[in-house]
Amino acid sequence: MTDRLKIEHLYKVFSDRPEAAMKMLERGANKADVLRETGQVVGLDDVSLSVPAGAMYMIMGLSGSGKSTLARCVNRLNEPSSGQILLDDIDICKLNEAGLRDVRRNRISMVFQHFALLPNRRVVENVEFGLKLRGMSSSERRKRAEQVLEVVGLARWAQKMPHELSGGMRQRVGLARALATDADVLIMDEAFSALDPLIRAEMQDELLRLQRTLNKTILFITHDFQEALKLGTRIAIMSEGKLVREGTPQSIVLQPGSDYVAAFTRDVDRARLFNAGSSMTSLVPMLKRDEFIVLACEGEAGGQAFVIDTDEHVLGTLPAARIAELRDGAPLPPLSAAFACVPTQARLIDVAAKFGRADAIGVTDETGRLVGRLEAGQVLARIGADGANGASHV
Numbered sequence: 001m002t003d004r005l006k007i008e009h010l011y012k013v014f015s016d017r018p019e020a021a022m023k024m025l026e027r028g029a030n031k032a033d034v035l036r037e038t039g040q041v042v043g044l045d046d047v048s049l050s051v052p053a054g055a056m057y058m059i060m061g062l063s064g065s066g067k068s069t070l071a072r073c074v075n076r077l078n079e080p081s082s083g084q085i086l087l088d089d090i091d092i093c094k095l096n097e098a099g100l101r102d103v104r105r106n107r108i109s110m111v112f113q114h115f116a117l118l119p120n121r122r123v124v125e126n127v128e129f130g131l132k133l134r135g136m137s138s139s140e141r142r143k144r145a146e147q148v149l150e151v152v153g154l155a156r157w158a159q160k161m162p163h164e165l166s167g168g169m170r171q172r173v174g175l176a177r178a179l180a181t182d183a184d185v186l187i188m189d190e191a192f193s194a195l196d197p198l199i200r201a202e203m204q205d206e207l208l209r210l211q212r213t214l215n216k217t218i219l220f221i222t223h224d225f226q227e228a229l230k231l232g233t234r235i236a237i238m239s240e241g242k243l244v245r246e247g248t249p250q251s252i253v254l255q256p257g258s259d260y261v262a263a264f265t266r267d268v269d270r271a272r273l274f275n276a277g278s279s280m281t282s283l284v285p286m287l288k289r290d291e292f293i294v295l296a297c298e299g300e301a302g303g304q305a306f307v308i309d310t311d312e313h314v315l316g317t318l319p320a321a322r323i324a325e326l327r328d329g330a331p332l333p334p335l336s337a338a339f340a341c342v343p344t345q346a347r348l349i350d351v352a353a354k355f356g357r358a359d360a361i362g363v364t365d366e367t368g369r370l371v372g373r374l375e376a377g378q379v380l381a382r383i384g385a386d387g388a389n390g391a392s393h394v
């Protein structure tokens with residue numbers, strides 16, 4: 001996958017004279033050291049990350065960890081102290097004013113937590129607002145604004161005034177305004193954080209739904225780990241201006257790597273987070289005959305082997321320990337039919353419900369091919385003990 005946005009060794013010290021602070025950071029000093037010695041605040045301390053095109057990339061961390069500073073550096077609302085930001089092949093830090101204006105209007109749009117609507121303009125006019133700066137004609141602008149209001153489910157509210165809308169609807173207008181610009185990168189800084197839990201969950205679902213068709217590259221900033229897990233394809237976790245962990249939601253929960261990160265993962269509902277594909281053991285062909293193929297886990301004598309026919313239909317299972325007999329030429333023994341198959345995307349909470357009726361669970365890919373196996377112990381370990389003792393309390 002190509003990277004849409006690439007950040008390399010980005011530093012931000014809030015000062016006109018950051019030189020001394022920068023030297024300290026490069027020698028390994030941290031944010032607290034720099035503050036003590038120079039009185040200057042470190043916003044970002046050597047942050048590098050890559051955002052693949054089409055990703056929903058989450059920046060997560062406690063308040064003051066540098067999330068907004070990072071977001072604001074990307075379109076230089078904050079001027080980086082050093083480092084590189086590449087948007088495709090545009091070097092953001094080297095842009096002159098005209099170049100920067102073009103990027104802000106056409107390439108990157110931002111949605112903030114406290115999104116300010118113009119109180120005396122109708123909803124549709126608020127959405128049009130950013131388009132005027134791009135030199136669109138007024139009829140084009142209106143058409144575009146009405147389209148995106150339709151997309152975010154506010155078509156009927158186009159002619160209302162902002163004060164007639166609920167908080168959630170106003171935030172939707174903010175989203176509509178960002179979508180209207182057609183920018184392929186969207187930065188959402190705590191965009192849902194001020195919303196009530198129910199409306200917030202609705203907006204999250206809405207964003208996931210929109211993302212399936214829009215396929216934008218979204219940098220989503222949040223201090224809420226649950227939100228990061230729900231929305232993110234990847235998560236970067238920040239602390240004291242540093243990026244301390246980066247990866248897929250599942251990998252971060254499984255291997256937090258530090259007490260700081262583990263503290264966020266403690267209350268995660270693993271049964272909903274993990275799916276069959278990320279928990280299975282892969283199956284490989286162990287033995288082929290003209291009329292059937294035996295699939296089992298490599299190098300493992302325990303567990304169940306699956307027997308499929310040449311059309312890849314599962315015929316049944318047998319204990320993997322019996323494969324050796326088949327190798328010696330024995331005929332296929334009676335197979336157990338106590339198996340079930342689930343797709344790779346099946347959540348473990350749904351898989352767990354199948355044990356009891358099935359001894360073995362096969363996992364199939366999107367083409368219906370059997371690719372893996374799950375056993376009860378494996379699923380229980382993943383759902384339960386696994387992460388809960390991943391690290392001590394902070």
Ligand SMILES: Nc1ncnc2c1ncn2[C@@H]1O[C@H](COP(=O)(O)OP(=O)(O)O)[C@@H](O)[C@H]1O
Nearest residue numbers: 014041042043062063064065066067068069070
């Ligand atoms: N304009 C500024 N001047 C000085 N310090 C700032 C400024 N903006 C942010 N900071 C400091 O930079 C650090 C990171 O802030 P911020 O990026 O807003 O954190 P977050 O968004 O994760 O809550 C904090 O210590 C904050 O006080």
Ligand SMILES: [Mg+2]
Nearest residue numbers: 067068069190
């Ligand atoms: Mg912030």
